[in-house]
Amino acid sequence: MVGVGLIGSGFMGKCHALAWTSVRAVFGDVPDIRLVHLGDANAALAETRARELGFERFSGDWRAVVADPEVDIVSVTAPNGFHAEMAIAALEAGKHVWCEKPMAPDFAAAERMAAAAAASGRVAVLGYNYIQSPAIRHIGVLLEESVIGDVNHLRVEMDEDFMADPDAPFFWKHEASSGYGALDDFAVHPLSLIEALFGKVSRVMCDMSRPYADRRTADGARRAVETHDVASTLIRLENGVAGTLLVSRSAWGRKGRLQIQLFGSRGSIVFDQERFNELRLYTTSDRPTEQGYRTILTAPHHEPYGRFVPAPGHGLGFNDLKTIECHELLRKIEGKPARLIDFDAGLEIERTVHAMARSFDEGRWVDVR
Numbered sequence: 001m002v003g004v005g006l007i008g009s010g011f012m013g014k015c016h017a018l019a020w021t022s023v024r025a026v027f028g029d030v031p032d033i034r035l036v037h038l039g040d041a042n043a044a045l046a047e048t049r050a051r052e053l054g055f056e057r058f059s060g061d062w063r064a065v066v067a068d069p070e071v072d073i074v075s076v077t078a079p080n081g082f083h084a085e086m087a088i089a090a091l092e093a094g095k096h097v098w099c100e101k102p103m104a105p106d107f108a109a110a111e112r113m114a115a116a117a118a119a120s121g122r123v124a125v126l127g128y129n130y131i132q133s134p135a136i137r138h139i140g141v142l143l144e145e146s147v148i149g150d151v152n153h154l155r156v157e158m159d160e161d162f163m164a165d166p167d168a169p170f171f172w173k174h175e176a177s178s179g180y181g182a183l184d185d186f187a188v189h190p191l192s193l194i195e196a197l198f199g200k201v202s203r204v205m206c207d208m209s210r211p212y213a214d215r216r217t218a219d220g221a222r223r224a225v226e227t228h229d230v231a232s233t234l235i236r237l238e239n240g241v242a243g244t245l246l247v248s249r250s251a252w253g254r255k256g257r258l259q260i261q262l263f264g265s266r267g268s269i270v271f272d273q274e275r276f277n278e279l280r281l282y283t284t285s286d287r288p289t290e291q292g293y294r295t296i297l298t299a300p301h302h303e304p305y306g307r308f309v310p311a312p313g314h315g316l317g318f319n320d321l322k323t324i325e326c327h328e329l330l331r332k333i334e335g336k337p338a339r340l341i342d343f344d345a346g347l348e349i350e351r352t353v354h355a356m357a358r359s360f361d362e363g364r365w366v367d368v369r
């Protein structure tokens with residue numbers, strides 16, 4: 001029996017709760033899961049969400065979740081600026097932690113999180129769900145089998161348009177307490193794919209911009225935007241591969257674009273999260289008369305697609321990636337091999353993000369380490 005605590009019950013809070021609810025039905029090989037305690041700064045929301053999502057109790061104070069003796073694992077899905085304090089308190093209370101990305105806006109706080117995880121002996125992992133996608137996992141297989149030869153160039157982009165409207169209101173993602181902006185919010189996701197598929201980034205050269213200087217607040221006043229919603233970075237990986245990483249939260253028309261393009265000596269692979277049940281492969285081994293990108297639809301032989309649906313091409317959804325991540329977390333707690341970004345690997349992503357920000361501030365290439 002595993003007791004779950006959840007801190008924060010917005011977009012990601014619901015996503016974690018759905019994962020906890022469905023992981024047993026999808027994978028089978030996991031212990032009984034009890035949704036014990038939900039905490040949210042908004043006590044009324046905590047009460048409503050606890051009832052809707054099936055938690056036994058709720059609190060308007062996250063510390064009650066961490067102190068609850070029947071909670072074994074804490075899902076941290078509050079805004080970025082709270083992650084360090086919440087995750088460290090949970091680890092010190094002997095809980096395993098599943099914390100949403102990014103680790104923390106402040107690098108020293110992220111280091112403290114990694115140190116707390118190491119000292120606790122508990123499992124501490126981050127919510128980098130896109131590495132769980134069956135298509136992304138299959139890209140790993142194609143790279144391992146050298147199907148496109150040696151990769152020489154990669155282009156990664158993440159774009160959405162939830163900040164594209166200049167009249168959209170100010171909220172916590174515009175505050176400096178949430179981090180640099182598109183770097184902490186978005187760039188960390190492509191970096192998690194790079195980490196999972198290739199390894200570490202060695203050097204970066206970054207430019208950032210802020211499309212709208214201020215936004216209206218709830219009381220109708222204007223408040224200066226403190227973050228950068230757009231970032232463009234040249235990157236160089238430790239294995240020598242060169243690439244670009246472009247992110248924007250103000251890209252009209254882009255709803256959930258996380259595109260990765262890989263170019264190798266014998267072909268190319270293209271993936272886009274907006275169509276994440278497929279990937280496109282180009283290989284020079286095809287006859288010249290038939291060369292072109294072919295579209296591969298995910299199917300039961302692309303792990304772990306078949307756990308959800310036995311029919312090829314029917315497709316998974318965004319929340320399913322969290323269910324896969326939840327299953328990996330439970331495997332890791334049982335000491336089994338798991339595909340996850342733990343706090344140590346997450347710290348490397350944070351190191352890259354902070355190097356990008358330093359590069360922008362200083363107007364030059366910066367070594368990540």
Ligand SMILES: NC(=O)c1ccc[n+]([C@@H]2O[C@H](COP(=O)([O-])OP(=O)(O)OC[C@H]3O[C@@H](n4cnc5c(N)ncnc54)[C@H](O)[C@@H]3O)[C@@H](O)[C@H]2O)c1
Pocket residue numbers: 007008009010011012013039040041042045062077078079080082100101102127128129185
């Ligand atoms: N992995 C992903 O794909 C993904 C997607 C979106 C968001 N996120 C991450 O999830 C986190 C939450 O983002 P969101 O979009 O769910 O935000 P949200 O605004 O929808 O929800 C945040 C919730 O936290 C609660 N909260 C705020 N301060 C709190 C506190 N001190 N104690 C307890 N609860 C508190 C809010 O009331 C709200 O219910 C962020 O760190 C974000 O980066 C990850």
